[in-house]
Amino acid sequence: MAALKEKRTCGRRCEDFGRFVWDSDEGKLMGRTPEKWVYISLYYAAFYVVMTGLFCLAIWTLMYTLDPYAPDYQDRLKSPGVMVWPDTYGEEVIEITYNTSNKDSWMKMTNILNEFLKPYNDTTQLECNTYNCTKGKYFIQKTFTAPHHTKWACPFTQSMLGACSGFEDPTFGYNCSMPCVIIKMNRIINFLPTNQTELPPYVNCTILEGEENVAKIEYFPDNGVMDRSYFPYYGRLAQPSYVNPLVAVRFNLVGEKHAKIQCRVVSHKISYENFHDPYEGKVIFYLKALK
Incomplete structure:
Protein backbone atom coordinates (compact mmCIF):
# COMPACT_ATOMS: atom_id res chain seq x y z
CA MET A 1 0.00 0.00 0.00
CA ALA A 2 1.10 3.52 -0.74
CA ALA A 3 2.33 5.34 2.27
CA LEU A 4 -0.13 7.81 3.67
CA LYS A 5 0.77 11.44 2.92
CA GLU A 6 2.16 13.10 6.00
CA LYS A 7 -0.24 15.66 7.39
CA ARG A 8 1.40 19.04 7.90
CA THR A 9 0.89 20.78 11.20
CA CYS A 10 -0.20 24.38 11.59
CA GLY A 11 3.29 25.38 12.59
CA ARG A 12 4.74 23.75 9.50
CA ARG A 13 2.28 25.60 7.28
CA CYS A 14 3.25 28.92 8.88
CA GLU A 15 6.93 28.08 8.42
CA ASP A 16 6.38 27.29 4.70
CA PHE A 17 4.46 30.53 4.19
CA GLY A 18 7.20 32.53 5.88
CA ARG A 19 9.79 30.88 3.62
CA PHE A 20 7.63 31.81 0.60
CA VAL A 21 7.53 35.44 1.70
CA TRP A 22 11.26 35.58 2.23
CA ASP A 23 13.64 32.76 1.30
CA SER A 24 16.97 33.71 2.89
CA ASP A 25 18.78 30.77 1.29
CA GLU A 26 18.07 31.91 -2.30
CA GLY A 27 17.40 35.58 -1.54
CA LYS A 28 13.87 35.54 -2.99
CA LEU A 29 10.90 37.67 -2.02
CA MET A 30 7.59 35.92 -2.74
CA GLY A 31 9.22 33.65 -5.31
CA ARG A 32 11.30 36.29 -7.12
CA THR A 33 14.61 37.94 -6.52
CA PRO A 34 14.58 41.73 -5.88
CA VAL A 50 1.00 53.52 -22.30
CA MET A 51 -2.57 52.25 -21.84
CA THR A 52 -3.57 55.38 -19.90
CA GLY A 53 -2.03 57.55 -22.60
CA LEU A 54 -3.91 55.74 -25.37
CA PHE A 55 -7.18 56.03 -23.43
CA CYS A 56 -6.67 59.77 -22.84
CA LEU A 57 -5.78 60.26 -26.50
CA ALA A 58 -8.96 58.45 -27.59
CA ILE A 59 -11.12 60.56 -25.26
CA TRP A 60 -9.42 63.79 -26.40
CA THR A 61 -9.92 62.87 -30.06
CA LEU A 62 -13.60 62.09 -29.43
CA MET A 63 -14.24 65.33 -27.55
CA TYR A 64 -12.34 67.34 -30.17
CA THR A 65 -14.54 66.04 -32.97
CA LEU A 66 -17.86 66.48 -31.11
CA ASP A 67 -19.94 69.61 -31.52
CA PRO A 68 -21.07 70.66 -28.02
CA TYR A 69 -24.03 72.56 -29.50
CA ALA A 70 -25.70 69.73 -31.45
CA PRO A 71 -25.79 65.92 -31.36
CA ASP A 72 -23.94 64.18 -34.18
CA TYR A 73 -26.80 61.81 -35.01
CA GLN A 74 -30.36 63.13 -35.26
CA ASP A 75 -31.79 60.72 -37.81
CA ARG A 76 -34.27 59.24 -35.33
CA LEU A 77 -36.23 62.50 -35.05
CA LYS A 78 -37.48 63.59 -38.45
CA SER A 79 -40.76 64.99 -37.21
CA PRO A 80 -41.49 66.50 -33.77
CA GLY A 81 -43.86 65.11 -31.19
CA VAL A 82 -46.81 67.09 -29.86
CA MET A 83 -48.00 67.34 -26.26
CA VAL A 84 -51.01 68.82 -24.48
CA TRP A 85 -51.41 70.54 -21.10
CA PRO A 86 -52.87 69.96 -18.53
CA ASP A 87 -50.67 66.85 -18.81
CA THR A 88 -52.96 64.28 -17.18
CA TYR A 89 -51.39 61.38 -19.07
CA GLY A 90 -52.70 57.90 -18.27
CA GLU A 91 -51.25 54.53 -19.21
CA GLU A 92 -52.73 54.54 -22.72
CA VAL A 93 -54.86 57.66 -23.20
CA ILE A 94 -54.91 61.29 -22.13
CA GLU A 95 -58.02 62.19 -20.16
CA ILE A 96 -58.60 65.78 -19.08
CA THR A 97 -61.56 65.33 -16.76
CA TYR A 98 -62.69 67.87 -14.18
CA ASN A 99 -65.74 68.77 -12.11
CA THR A 100 -67.02 72.34 -12.44
CA SER A 101 -68.81 72.17 -9.08
CA ASN A 102 -65.75 70.83 -7.23
CA LYS A 103 -63.16 73.54 -6.62
CA ASP A 104 -60.38 71.06 -5.84
CA SER A 105 -61.01 69.36 -9.18
CA TRP A 106 -60.78 72.40 -11.43
CA MET A 107 -58.10 74.05 -9.29
CA LYS A 108 -55.89 71.03 -9.99
CA MET A 109 -56.06 71.81 -13.72
CA THR A 110 -55.49 75.51 -13.06
CA ASN A 111 -52.41 74.82 -10.95
CA ILE A 112 -50.92 72.55 -13.61
CA LEU A 113 -51.27 75.27 -16.24
CA ASN A 114 -49.90 78.00 -13.95
CA GLU A 115 -46.83 75.90 -13.18
CA PHE A 116 -46.29 75.11 -16.85
CA LEU A 117 -46.52 78.78 -17.85
CA LYS A 118 -44.02 80.10 -15.28
CA PRO A 119 -41.13 80.30 -17.81
CA TYR A 120 -43.45 82.29 -20.11
CA ASN A 121 -44.01 85.08 -17.60
CA ASP A 122 -44.04 88.38 -19.53
CA THR A 123 -41.45 90.09 -17.36
CA THR A 124 -39.10 87.10 -17.39
CA GLN A 125 -39.30 86.68 -21.15
CA LEU A 126 -38.73 90.34 -21.94
CA GLU A 127 -35.72 90.42 -19.60
CA CYS A 128 -34.13 87.24 -20.96
CA ASN A 129 -34.91 87.74 -24.65
CA THR A 130 -34.33 91.35 -25.65
CA TYR A 131 -33.81 90.77 -29.37
CA ASN A 132 -36.45 92.24 -31.69
CA CYS A 133 -37.39 89.33 -33.94
CA THR A 134 -38.92 89.71 -37.38
CA LYS A 135 -42.31 88.03 -37.41
CA GLY A 136 -43.02 85.62 -40.24
CA LYS A 137 -39.34 85.00 -41.00
CA TYR A 138 -37.04 82.21 -39.86
CA PHE A 139 -34.46 83.42 -37.34
CA ILE A 140 -31.32 81.99 -38.94
CA GLN A 141 -28.18 82.64 -36.87
CA LYS A 142 -24.83 81.49 -38.22
CA THR A 143 -22.74 83.08 -35.47
CA PHE A 144 -22.92 83.44 -31.71
CA THR A 145 -23.71 87.13 -31.32
CA ALA A 146 -25.62 86.99 -28.02
CA PRO A 147 -23.84 87.43 -24.66
CA HIS A 148 -21.74 84.56 -23.25
CA HIS A 149 -21.19 83.02 -26.69
CA THR A 150 -24.86 82.12 -27.21
CA LYS A 151 -27.53 82.79 -29.80
CA TRP A 152 -30.59 84.99 -29.48
CA ALA A 153 -34.06 83.61 -28.79
CA CYS A 154 -37.38 85.26 -29.57
CA PRO A 155 -39.61 85.95 -26.56
CA PHE A 156 -42.90 84.12 -26.23
CA THR A 157 -44.95 85.67 -23.45
CA GLN A 158 -47.86 84.30 -21.50
CA SER A 159 -50.05 87.24 -22.56
CA MET A 160 -49.79 86.06 -26.19
CA LEU A 161 -52.22 83.28 -25.25
CA GLY A 162 -55.01 85.84 -24.97
CA ALA A 163 -58.13 84.55 -23.23
CA CYS A 164 -56.23 81.39 -22.26
CA SER A 165 -53.28 83.22 -20.69
CA GLY A 166 -54.70 83.07 -17.18
CA PHE A 167 -54.77 86.87 -16.94
CA GLU A 168 -58.36 87.46 -18.05
CA ASP A 169 -59.60 84.26 -16.43
CA PRO A 170 -57.29 82.85 -13.71
CA THR A 171 -59.15 79.52 -13.85
CA PHE A 172 -58.44 78.99 -17.58
CA GLY A 173 -62.13 78.20 -18.01
CA TYR A 174 -62.08 75.14 -15.75
CA ASN A 175 -64.66 76.55 -13.35
CA CYS A 176 -67.16 76.37 -16.21
CA SER A 177 -67.56 74.59 -19.53
CA MET A 178 -65.00 76.58 -21.55
CA PRO A 179 -61.67 74.91 -20.69
CA CYS A 180 -58.36 75.87 -22.29
CA VAL A 181 -55.68 73.39 -23.28
CA ILE A 182 -52.17 74.28 -24.40
CA ILE A 183 -50.48 72.57 -27.33
CA LYS A 184 -46.70 72.39 -27.47
CA MET A 185 -44.50 70.99 -30.23
CA ASN A 186 -41.30 69.30 -29.07
CA ARG A 187 -37.92 70.68 -30.06
CA ILE A 188 -35.68 69.36 -32.82
CA ILE A 189 -32.36 71.11 -33.38
CA ASN A 190 -32.13 72.99 -36.70
CA PHE A 191 -35.65 71.87 -37.70
CA LEU A 192 -37.58 74.13 -40.09
CA PRO A 193 -41.26 73.10 -40.23
CA THR A 194 -42.03 74.74 -43.60
CA ASN A 195 -40.45 76.30 -46.62
CA GLN A 196 -40.32 80.09 -46.79
CA THR A 197 -43.09 80.16 -49.40
CA GLU A 198 -45.51 78.02 -47.40
CA LEU A 199 -47.86 78.97 -44.61
CA PRO A 200 -46.31 78.85 -41.11
CA PRO A 201 -47.15 75.81 -38.97
CA TYR A 202 -50.46 76.08 -37.16
CA VAL A 203 -52.55 73.98 -34.80
CA ASN A 204 -55.82 72.51 -36.01
CA CYS A 205 -58.11 70.59 -33.65
CA THR A 206 -60.79 68.21 -34.90
CA ILE A 207 -63.49 66.39 -32.94
CA LEU A 208 -63.16 62.63 -33.37
CA GLU A 209 -66.07 61.73 -31.09
CA GLY A 210 -68.82 63.89 -29.56
CA GLU A 211 -68.83 66.61 -32.19
CA GLU A 212 -72.28 67.72 -31.05
CA ASN A 213 -70.83 68.46 -27.58
CA VAL A 214 -68.40 71.14 -28.80
CA ALA A 215 -70.09 74.36 -29.85
CA LYS A 216 -66.98 76.42 -30.57
CA ILE A 217 -63.19 76.15 -30.83
CA GLU A 218 -60.95 79.21 -30.41
CA TYR A 219 -57.19 79.48 -30.95
CA PHE A 220 -54.64 81.77 -29.29
CA PRO A 221 -52.55 83.32 -30.82
CA ASP A 222 -54.84 84.00 -33.76
CA ASN A 223 -55.46 81.05 -36.07
CA GLY A 224 -53.25 78.84 -33.88
CA VAL A 225 -50.09 79.94 -35.71
CA MET A 226 -46.59 79.10 -34.47
CA ASP A 227 -44.59 81.95 -35.94
CA ARG A 228 -41.50 81.16 -38.03
CA SER A 229 -39.33 83.44 -35.90
CA TYR A 230 -39.15 80.72 -33.21
CA PHE A 231 -37.38 78.38 -35.63
CA PRO A 232 -34.83 76.94 -35.93
CA TYR A 233 -33.93 75.85 -32.42
CA TYR A 234 -30.16 75.62 -31.89
CA VAL A 247 -50.93 77.49 -29.00
CA ALA A 248 -53.83 77.62 -26.56
CA VAL A 249 -57.16 76.16 -27.62
CA ARG A 250 -60.45 76.95 -25.86
CA PHE A 251 -63.40 74.62 -26.23
CA ASN A 252 -67.01 75.56 -25.55
CA LEU A 253 -68.50 72.32 -24.22
CA VAL A 254 -72.26 71.84 -24.46
CA GLY A 255 -74.71 68.95 -24.23
CA GLU A 256 -73.03 66.01 -22.51
CA LYS A 257 -69.82 68.07 -22.32
CA HIS A 258 -67.32 65.46 -23.36
CA ALA A 259 -65.45 64.75 -26.58
CA LYS A 260 -62.48 62.96 -28.08
CA ILE A 261 -60.22 65.50 -29.74
CA GLN A 262 -57.21 65.43 -32.03
CA CYS A 263 -54.96 68.50 -32.21
CA ARG A 264 -52.46 68.45 -35.03
CA VAL A 265 -49.61 70.78 -35.96
CA VAL A 266 -50.24 71.30 -39.67
CA SER A 267 -47.17 71.67 -41.84
CA HIS A 268 -45.78 70.12 -45.00
CA LYS A 269 -42.71 68.84 -43.14
CA ILE A 270 -44.50 67.47 -40.08
CA SER A 271 -45.93 63.97 -40.44
CA TYR A 272 -48.79 62.75 -38.26
CA GLU A 273 -49.68 59.27 -39.55
CA ASN A 274 -46.91 57.28 -37.86
CA PHE A 275 -48.64 54.23 -36.39
CA HIS A 276 -45.65 53.45 -34.13
CA ASP A 277 -45.54 56.95 -32.61
CA PRO A 278 -49.04 58.25 -31.76
CA TYR A 279 -47.65 61.62 -30.62
CA GLU A 280 -45.74 62.46 -33.80
CA GLY A 281 -47.22 65.63 -35.24
CA LYS A 282 -50.44 65.30 -33.25
CA VAL A 283 -51.95 64.53 -29.86
CA ILE A 284 -55.28 62.84 -29.10
CA PHE A 285 -57.03 63.38 -25.80
CA TYR A 286 -60.39 63.13 -24.07
CA LEU A 287 -61.94 66.29 -22.62
CA LYS A 288 -64.80 65.96 -20.16
CA ALA A 289 -66.52 68.45 -17.83
CA LEU A 290 -68.56 66.97 -14.99
CA LYS A 291 -71.05 68.80 -12.80
Missing part, protein backbone atom coordinates in the same frame (compact mmCIF):
# COMPACT_ATOMS: atom_id res chain seq x y z
CA GLU A 35 16.12 42.24 -9.31
CA LYS A 36 13.24 40.43 -11.03
CA TRP A 37 10.73 42.39 -8.95
CA VAL A 38 12.29 45.62 -10.23
CA TYR A 39 12.07 44.41 -13.84
CA ILE A 40 8.42 43.29 -13.58
CA SER A 41 7.43 46.50 -11.75
CA LEU A 42 9.00 48.62 -14.49
CA TYR A 43 7.23 46.53 -17.14
CA TYR A 44 3.77 46.98 -15.62
CA ALA A 45 4.38 50.66 -14.88
CA ALA A 46 5.31 51.23 -18.54
CA PHE A 47 2.36 49.11 -19.70
CA TYR A 48 -0.22 51.08 -17.67
CA VAL A 49 1.34 54.41 -18.61
CA GLY A 235 -29.99 73.61 -28.66
CA ARG A 236 -30.00 74.28 -24.92
CA LEU A 237 -26.35 75.35 -24.78
CA ALA A 238 -26.67 77.74 -27.71
CA GLN A 239 -30.07 79.15 -26.65
CA PRO A 240 -30.40 78.83 -22.87
CA SER A 241 -33.35 81.24 -22.70
CA TYR A 242 -35.35 79.64 -25.54
CA VAL A 243 -38.95 78.61 -24.87
CA ASN A 244 -41.24 76.69 -27.20
CA PRO A 245 -43.96 78.61 -29.05
CA LEU A 246 -47.37 77.58 -27.75
